[in-house]
Structure formats: structure tokens, C-alpha cells
Amino acid sequence: MKKIEVPLEVVILLVGGMALVITGFLIFVAGRGLIPYYPNGFHGLLLVIFALQTMMLGKTPFGDVRRSPVLIGIGAIIAAVGIVACFIPTFNRLPRVLLLICFGPGGLVLLLQMLLARDKLRTWARYGGTLWHLVIACTAVYCLSILLCVLLWRGDAIPPFLMAATVLVDGIMVFYLVGVLGKVYRLYPVSEKSQKNVVLSADGTMLLFTGIFMVILGLMLIPVALGFLPFSASAQIGLLMVIFAVQMLAAGSTPIGPFTRSWLMVVFGLIFAALGIISCIVPGILVLPLTILVGVLNILGGALALIRLLGTRLKAHRPRHAIPVVLTRLFAVQLVMNVLMIMFGVSMLVPGLVPGLIIGVILAANGGALLYLLYILLLLDKMQAGSEAVI
Secondary structure (H helix, E strand, C coil), X not given: CCECCCCHHHHHHHHHHHHHHHHHHHHHHHHCCCCCCCHHHHHHHHHHXXXXXXXXXXXXXXXXXXXXXXXXXXXXXXXHHHHHHHHCCCCCHHHHHHHHHHHHHHHHHHHHHHHHCHHHHHHHHHHCCHHHXXXXXXXXXXXXXXXXXXXXXXXXXXXXXXXXHHHHHHHHHHHHHHHHHHHHHHHCCHHHHCCCCCCCCHHHHHHHHHHHHHHHHHHHHHHHHCCCCCCCHHHHHHHHHHHHHHHHHHHCEECCEECCCEHHHHHHHHHHHHHHHHHHXXXXXXXXXXXXXXXXXXXXXXXXXXXXXXXXXXXXXXXXXXXXXXXXXXXXXXXXXXXXXXXXXXXXXCCCCCCHHHHHHHHHHHHHHHHHHHHHHHHHHHHHHHHHHHC
């Protein structure tokens, strides 16, 4: 239960490596006809991981970029494409094209940057030691990314075992890179600090991403309920589990409240990620147990947060002192979010209790409330910064 420090880059790469390794194994099994395979779930999941790297770290498929509002917006668009790809089986052309660009030209540009930039290969070679492992890991990952681009471009013409082997080896090399980066950040802490940016914190970015996810999911469920669109419930619940996992690994934030980011929390995060990845790739295999799990977590999380919120409100209430309008709005949006969480959890545990159209509206409203909460938090940060400047 002791608190640990794990760099955010390592967390996202760890989830990406898990996605590749698990998918490589599942493609091999699916190639033998033992299980179904949902390629859109894999493609959408990878785009979501690319989007998280872009939005939270400024690390794009073409190199490091300052985390400006424009870059975060681009990452949000990539995330939206990945989310829709997971949900809608027929939406496959644009996600595939984006993946080809990320893996092929992106991998080539990163490889050339590593070879030519002064602060990369030349510096790493001069220091030696662990940084030589960084050279090996990065070279392998970039080259395998280019190879994956070729295999994805060829599509069905590629034997399943070749695709499975390439994805699996790429995942193993990403794990190798994760281990090397963890050691590098321990030896050279300044390299991690240089990635931080005040445009939008990691928690704020994750809140933005989750809000986008909920809004898209809610809006998609409306035409799905009317029979106008196909829908993958398995990938939807799987992607939600992966989001839970990233939050747990990055900040110790769980659906039922915040906890110390300990090794125990890391273990739970990895389990959530593995279950979510499998659910995205293999249709229907984990829908029932994960639906029950997510439903229970939403009900518990909403109820516990509601109790804490009301308790805090009662303690802070002073009849003779007016409460600032912004804090009243903050309380209202948190109250609405917690009620919507409970409603969503109940709808998952009792199928048919709430019509699909209403569930879509609930989810979209929850996502809108998350985005409004982010706006209020940013407003409070500005007010605090202004008061500190006056002092």
C-alpha cells in the first residue's frame, strides 16, 4: 500500500504494450478459428492510446510537441475517431488510414529524429549504460511500427500468424521500452519534469477525454436504440474498462473514489486493462461479467461520492455567509454527475428497466456534466492564480 511514483508516459506505454501483446495472442488464436476477432476494437483502442499520449504528454506519432490547446484538440479528434471505431463495426476506413499514418510515416519520422537529433542518439551514446538499452528499445519499436503499417496496408493478404507474431513482438519490445524508461527516469529525474506543461493538467486532460467518451457513447446509443446503427457492446464496455485502468495507474483514481497509487493499485489497474483489451478484441466474451462489474462500480461510486459531497456541503454551510456562485455551480454539477452515475449503473444491472434512448440521454448528459465540471475547475484555477498575483 506504500505510495509509488510511476511516470505517466510509462503508464500509457504499459497499457499500449498490454494491448499489443494480448491482441497478438488473440489474433493467433482467432486465426485457428477458436475465437472471433473484432479488428475495429483493436484499431480504435490503438487510436485511443495514441490520443492519450498526444493529449496528456505532447508525444505525437511524429515526435514531441508543446502541449498547446491546438494539440490537445487534435488529440481529442483522434480519440473521438478511435472511440467511434470501437463502437461502430462499419466505421473502419478512417481509423485504418489514421493507424497507417501513425505507424508508417510516424515510425519513420521518429526513427530519423532519434538518429539525427543532437539530444537523442548522440547524447545517449555519449552517456552509455542504460541509455544504450533505450537506443535498442526505441529502434526496435520504430522499425516494428513501420512493419505493422505494411501489414495493415496489405490487410487480408497477410497470413494471420504473421500479423499475430509482429503485433506480439512489437508489444514485447514496448514492454522492454517501458522497463528502460522507468530506469531512465529514476536515474535522470529531470527528463520527466521537462514533459510537464501547465496548459491542462493530466487530471484535467483525463477529465476532458472521459467527457468526450461519455458524450459520444450517449449520442451513438440514440440511433443504435432506433435500429439505425450496428453497435459493439463488448468494445464499449472494454474501452470503459481501459479508461478506468489508465486512471487507476496514472493517479490512483477509481470509480469508487481516489486511493494511494500503490503497487496494489497498479495490479488492479493492470487487471482492468487486460479485461478491457480482451473485451475490445473478442466480441461478447466478457460482456456479462464486465457489465455487472461496471454497473456495481457506478452505483457504489455515485452513492459514496454523493454522501461525501452532501457531508462536505453541510459542514461548509454558514447561514450568515454567502456561498460564491462558482462553488454553488460546482456543487450542482457534482450532484448531477453522481445521480447520473447511479442511474447508469442501475440501467446496466437491470436490462430493460431504462429504454435505450433514455440511457443514451443519461450518458450524454453525464459527459456534458464532466466537461462543464472541467470548465468550472479551470475557472477556479484562474481565480486562485489571480488572487495569488494580487497578494
